Amino acid sequence: MRWRGLIAVIEFRNIRKAFGDKVVLDDVSLTVGTGSILFIVGISGAGKSVLVKHLVGLLRPDAGRVLLDGVDVTDLSEKAFYPVRKKCAMVFQHSTLFDSMTLCENVMLPLRKHRGLDAAAARQEAMRYLEMVQMHDEADRFPADIGDGLRKRVAIARALTQSPEYVIFDEPTTGLDPLAAPHVDRLIRSLSDDHGVTSIVVSHDLRSIFGVADRIAMLYRGNIHLDGTPEAFRESTDPIVRQFIRGLADGPMVL
Secondary structure, eight states, rough: OOOSSEOOOOOOOEEEEETTEEEEEEEEEEEETTOEEEEEOOTTTTSSHHHHTTTSSSSSEEEEEEEHHHHHHHTTTTTTHHHHHHHHHEEEOOOOOTTOOHHHHHHHHHHHHHHHHOOOHHHHHHHHHHHHOOOOGTTOOOOOGOHHHHHHHHHHHHHHHHHOSSSEEEEOOOOOOTTHHHHHHHHHHHHHHHHOOEEEEEOOOHHHHHHOOSSSEEEETTTEEEEOOOOHHOOOOOOHHHHHTTTOOOSSSOO
């Protein structure tokens, strides 16, 4: 039996980050449990993406520490972050597939570059990952031939080629149509349930938040405003939380 979420595998400790005079994160502490799906939510500009980029070294904190599997990765060199990024993959908001390559070739690329597989073995392995995201029948099409939701699935397949233990999804359903978005949600859920992947999802998509998350952390004015289960958010009487989850234009929250 997997005791999902009981062991903290990712820790942000007292993170502070400013850009010039603008303080984006101010003493933010947050943990992520093994095999769980944590949604980091908040209005645009709240610092959601800023926070998670510290985990893979795309940003460095002005103060505070970042730990992965109990190891402090805050001050690692760029070279030392390579194994961290294999263990902790990041799926960006835009799929960043190469237009001149087929979908299969896009997924083959890291298999050949990082795992040294020949073309035949890389294709066989790529097809396995495409099947995981239900895209194997589209393998020989090009990115321009398919919609945003399908491209997102291929980007996830490519990220999974490094067999990451952790995946960061940055706004995975933003810009997707109402039919495509639930497919991405189900994929994120299945990675946790079927493969034990620990996920951090940056989002403001309320449907995804309450359909997928094990836990939700809301950033507001540089701090964690509420950290709890989806039920805790639904039942909260905090006026800022209620304004956010109801998607109301009027309320105490300063945009």
